[in-house]
Amino acid sequence: MTGSPYAIPAIVLITIVTVAIGAFGYRISRNTSDFLVASRTVSARWNASAISGEYLSAASFLGVAGLVMKYGLDVLWYPVGFTAGYLALLLFVAAPLRRSGAYTLPDFAELRLRSKWVRKLATAFVVLIGWLYLVPQLQGAGLTLTTVTGAPAWLGAVVVATVVTANVASGGMRSITFVQAFQYWAKVTAIAFPAIVLLMIWRTDSGGTESLTAPSSPVFGTETTVEVRTPTAVIAAQPVTVLVSGNVDGRDHAGEVMRWAPGRHEVAADARLTFPAGAAVPQVEGLRQLDNATWARPLVGVGSGDHPLFATYSLILATFLGTMGLPHVLVRFYTNPDGRAARMTTLVVLILLGVFYLFPTVYGALGRVYAPQLLLTGKTDAVVLVLPGAAVGGLLGQLLAGLVAAGAFAAFLSTSSGLMVSVSGVLSTDVLGRGSVRDFRRSALVAGIVPLGLALQTAELDVSQVVGLAFAVAASSFCPLLLLGTWWRGLTATGAGAGLLVGGGLSAAAVLVTVLGPGLHGWTGALMSQPAAWTVPIAFAVMVLASRLTAARVPADVGRTMLQLHAPESLRSGTPAQPHL
């Protein structure tokens, strides 16, 4: 609990503004086309802000910093990959996809392959990936509300799910475009401004960056009291003196000073531990106990920590290729007026994301200095929320804490909105109805309730890691469909369907094993927790092979489709040559 009195007003404010812009959009959105793609009249700069606003999720706003704090350098591949994914999208699919004129991924599949069942399959994967991505957003909302107010975790998830569902159901995507564009600027302000203040403070009271990477454990900078909410086992790397109120190592203590030997100590729920300034931080069991120098080194490993080189390459593959397969990312490209604008938009997105991603690292690194108690509780995802209050103090600290809380809420609201628009879009056209405005509203309810149920059921997971798994599934299903569909005439419906099933199925299975199964180690753990390195090549191979085997079933009009995907719009209008279209 950061205890900032400004956090709640800031969260309420950002929510009200979001709803207000949504309501404004409601007045001007009239038909289904308005709902789904904002009638394709959104300018490149608006669109780029909206894309970035939608894309910067809880994983980016909270998760990256939390992972950096825990695991160090290797985690920076997440934001680099999240950005590079847009470059891959620009190079291979941005303009053709816009020119295809399809609304959604299933639309693209049907348009290119003339097959209803591949369309259905694509729909299933849109829903699967969308929900997989929504769950950590809602959990992040719960974490935020718990951190800043002490409210129970389910409340935040319910608040965000309700606001977003209502907003999506009432306004559709045009209002969402304005909401998203606003939210990018809200988020970048909320993360950048406190980061700059933190850096200035840190410069004045520390010995420079060397102190961050010295071969010693993180230490409490000041006397720190930690309230442990859930039973936690911690590992003390060095002997440490601690004042304990509560049950530790099976015995009750009432404000007694204990001297912890190096090793494992069990802290029961609701214990209060007070550490003196300069004490080495005991870290939660299960966290690899990295001293600062090891933390700063590359290839320490993310996730299971085994085979870090493989895990790194697999993560790179998943994030670089997964972005284009995220349903809420693609739907946004249809709002560009033409293929050229789609390219310009993507280029601007690269700038906006690059600026944003400079900052989470600051929180992750300084978190080890100013909020090391998070290493003890294991709740490093909260570092962005906790750090400004912990490091700055006074009125400024409280204001900054309010600002980051609002930014975090902007992140949940915007990403959840985008995902929900996409999921309810395909649900309303393919599953629950035939695409009328009423179907869309009904679908929005379903799209919101299911992930909320999942978020309330599943245990707390690392936000960024679950999102990383969603990327792996997208990279193993929609990425090959889009790349081959756009550039290779030989793709058949059978090939695409087989590739989607095998690639998407294998990666989804790996996700399930990682999230629900026992903790795996060694090669099994590495292959399951970072599956992209094997599932992506398999998906491509299956798609190509199965297409070759069914080469007779290449759609007869593939030439026309290719022309539509790749011919610049200036050919279709404007110039006197009105060729065969």
Add this chain to the structure above:
Amino acid sequence: MSVPGHDDVSRPGPVSPPDPPSPGPPQRVRVVLAGHQRVRADPVLEIEEQTQVGDLLVRGLIRTQLALALRLAAVVAALFGVLPLLFALAPGLSRVRVFGLQLPWLLLGGLAYPVLLAVGWVYVRLAERNERDFVEMMDQS
């Protein structure tokens, strides 16, 4: 869209390559001869034939654009793909400090983004040039 000889209805002419690409709205033809007017070749045949020319051009455009995208993707793959290996083989890199930051942190935490942007910018320029060339070729053919 003025191809010499195109309006010259009096000369049926062998199918003159390159054929005008437009089958769409029929060309306005000024008929000067009172007598028997030779209709141009079977329109269906002509469309197919012109589609073939157009088809070749489109295939060319797709190949060019794909080659461009693949080349730039290879540049990115080389630049970024080499980093983990480099970090593994040369752990001494971490001792190199620029502005007080260890080199790997500087590369992944900051420099990666302008590099991605630069590649994107080059792509947009070249891809648009390819498309302009394509449009010009279609106009001339």
